[in-house]
Amino acid sequence: MLNYIIRRLVFLIPVLLGVTLIAFSLMHLIPGDPARSMLGEKATEEQLEALREELGLNDPLAVQYGRYLGQVVTGDLGKSVKSDISVAEELANRLPATFELTLFAMGVAIFVGVLAGVIAAVKQYSWFDNISMTGALFGVSMPIFWLGLMMIWLFSVKLGWLPPSGRLSHEIELTTITNLYLLDSILTWNWEAFWDSFKHLLMPGLALGTIPMAIIARMTRSSMLEVMRQDYIRTANAKGLSRFPVIFQHALKNAFLPVLTVIGLQFGYLLGGAVLTETIFSWPGVGRYVYLSILGRDYPVVQSTILVIAAIFVIVNLITDILYKYFDPRISYD
């Protein structure tokens, strides 16, 4: 097992290297100039040139890439061209914001998705099965940016129940520890902040969780159905064991394996894929930040943030695979 993990970790290096190369090349292929983006339309040619020189943009691309890699290896993610602040510092608040959104979305997606999937499988062809699976089909087909807008229209404009943007109302005080506001407010026993940040989290979280929820529900249902057809479940049933423990102990445990893979993949997608949700709900997260940095030609920010997101993605997948092995000892990794 340990061998396997180490082998996989080593394997990550070329993948992440490739990610930096693609990010680097794409950024440098985009027309436009970070110096101009930073200094604005009123800067003179001399000022632009000086900044380009300072940023090393006049060196050959290979040199720039080499220098960037050298930096990253030592753990230095570089500095934002725009704000002159280290990328690590820029991410310190944004990554937790996205993380919180993603965790919430995945939490809801897993809870509702697995529950609905299991019930739908157990009661195949029932009204619940029909309705939840139709719902799931709508879910996977949902343009979430549209869903987000409609939610804002209903819950913020028409009903005025939920705030349309941000993470926390400005008049609420919160001591931040992890920068995951929900967690922080629990840790500091601050229920006002908890309720407030929960209200802020609800709409973007549900919008972002819609697609994974639907996918998980469908996956759970189909793998449950498959497992339940297998002999040992039938045997268990035949032996007159109550269906409830059978389903939850045997069937779900086995059916959970493919679901686990889906969860791992979806988690990764959400981390980097929250651009639209974050844009619509003005969520100060990392997806929107990279998107704006691409438009602003902030090379170091884009390169390093994509690297970080990709690293989280591959590590989450690695963990998924390890869990997979844990749940299913039949799989051998050697």
Add this chain to the structure above:
Amino acid sequence: MSAEINPTGHPKAGTTKVKASSLWLDSLSRLLRSKTSVIGLFIILTLVVTAIFAPYFATHDPIEQDLLNRYAAPSSEHWLGTDGLGRDIYSRIVYGTRISIQIGVIAVGISMVVGVLLGIIAGYFGRWIDNVIMRIIDILMAFPSILLAIALVAVLGPSLTNAMIAVGIVGVPHFARIVRSTVLSIKETEYIEAARASGVRNGEILFRHILPNSMAPIIVQATLSIGTAILDAAGLSFLGLGAQPPKPEWGAMLSDAQEALQTAPWAITFPGLAILIVVLGFNLFGDGLRDALDPRLKQ
């Protein structure tokens, strides 16, 4: 961002050519017996018919402006209201079907051609070729897909064509992986080994034998990908990185109307519904196809 089909969706290895045609017929009849896939098919057909006969369905010119009649509410004149330039939203949605089909077919076409080629080569030749291709695929998978698409469009310049290319590239890994695993399982069958032993050339084995036998999962993945592609392209247009004005692309229509969320909600509601229904159609049909082509999953 992306739905990958169940990798078990490939036909049983060892299917021989003789049986193939009858299997396809079986599948077709299974497909038509499923209520959901018929609904999906119906939506898709409606979409295609609307696109072809758009001028007959539309009540107005989709780009004809009426600046004095901006954000008008739905009425008998403008069934779904008007947008920020006084254009008829219903007619724009009708013409938008053409763009959706274009996106679906072209973007998925790109994913499919590139993905299938890579998958077949990797699966069939194995060894270092497989290794190199799959590492590239891994890298593409690790790259957050929407950010990849955004960056690609930023490089190529925002336009519908470039958005389709970007969405197409983002979809390549799914095809490559599915095809590769299918090829791996077919490659080892006696039938292919016999062909190889009797000196049939690689190219012929690949394209006369392996490819046709991998068609089922490719078709299923393609159908399901069309929905995803339309969603992704609409998302890019929503960010202003896709269709250029005045094209009646649904995502762009949404993004234009965002400013009128409070005053003219209809301008947002209907284009979004159109996206939802069309994507739903492809997903329903794709589901049905998968069930039909892989009886193992069906009751």
Add this chain to the structure above:
Amino acid sequence: MKKQYLWSLFSAMLLVLIIIAGCGGSDDASTDDSGDDTDTSQADNSDNSEGSDDSGEKKTLVFGRGADAVSLDPSKVTDGESIYVTNQVYDTLVRYAEDSTDVVEALAVDWDVSEDGTVWTFQLREGVKFHDGTDFTAEDVVYNFERWATSDEFIYYGYMFGASEDDPAGIIEKVEATGEYEVQFTLEAPNAPFLQTLAMPPFGIASPEAIEEYGEDYGKNPVGTGPFKFVEWARDDRIVLEKNPDYFGQVASIDEVIFRVIPDNSARFMELQSGTIDIMNGMNPQDLTTAENDSELQVIRRPSMNVSYMAMNTSKEGPMSDKRVRQAINLAIDKDKLLTLYEGIGKPAKNPMPPSLWGYNDDIEDYGYDPEEAKRLLAEAGYGDGFTVELYTMSNPRPYMPQPKLMAEAIKQMLAEVGVEVKIVMNDWDTHLAKTENGEHDMAFLGWTGDNGDPDNFLYVLLDKDNAKVGSAGNIAFYKNDELHDLLVNAQTEMEQEKRTEYYLRAQEIIHEDAPWVPIAHTTPPLGVAKHVKNYVPHPTGSEPFNNIELE
């Protein structure tokens, strides 16, 4: 049997509901549990933003805007969002009057200029202290100007005073302290807009001690003499300022200002409606009526000192190099109809500078809408069968053009009627700037917000041949006219305003005749303001100190 599962589902739902309700119940329970950890990211403002009359409570003004500041060292930035904040923290030697670009006293109380226009002497205010407690003297002014003259990272300094890498000081030959409270500037040549320029917020005087102390990080720890002191900055979220009780001018009646970042215009408007912010900029034109009908809100329009235009690339081979074609395009655009897209926040433009500036030529008659004449001119120029051009536009709204995409589409339709086929090329702002500076366009949208209220800041910057360099053009029409150039350069060194006015009037005639642009509009960008905010007077230059604002 079946019921069991329904029950488990039901109880799960119930659990969720209880949790939610539980949190709701504690809504009004404990309010202040934040502890005394110093690592708080939130400001110390537990009372609400409405600002109550109770003197015991803190009066907080929350200003919502679309983007965060870049740096709070105003000399290094060009974005309006940074300047908004620094305008509260710093003072300049002289400043603009509350509602015009007339120059009034600030850190300097008196000034005079030598006969030849090259030596300026300023008497400084005594007894002023920086926020860090150090005294403000003439040496501090010298320190700031010398700092700006040493490097080209100080954008506005370079741009306003003509500095370059070889000549980082630009037209300012030297700055000396000629007394503890007297400072003297010697210029290389007379510069008419000099005093006007000194009033620009980028030339706010910073505490030399703080600059030394913070070094690289000074932009995150601004120290000036202004009506508000810097408290904290949470990136992309908020900047908090508190009032400076020792301010030499009007001491603010509000205790605290919070600048909040809410990127989406509609979302920001909803926050204003729900009362969580007090003032917002960047309103969607669509939301104007809603705001005006809201009994809690008012719409205040910022006086116009900008222009939006469609530049035609005169240096490109083809139709755009022909004056008649450019005039025809002017004639083919129905400006009144086009302006409906501004939803009443813009007035049609006929000149490249706004009418609020002195030197504006009101005798010029705009081309007007005459498609027949346009067709005739096109035919005369040999383009009777029409032609195809590319119109470059930015995708994001700008203060001078709230809906560029719709504008492009509307112009496309208007020009189609005279046989000109327009292809729209829409890019994000940065790409748009890069491409238009390189002259890739046939036609392009752009606009300009004045910096110092001097016509030179419009006409020379946007239309002189000096600024038509490919790669860094301010003149993206690449319009070159020697007669105009002579007029504009003379107007720069001429100190007498009457003569300068004459030059500028003539300049606008030439520009009108040659038609390098279709001038589109001058806007009065609307600000959404809660009714309880009083005495808020937006300034034409784009930002203003908040010390006169009162909260009811």
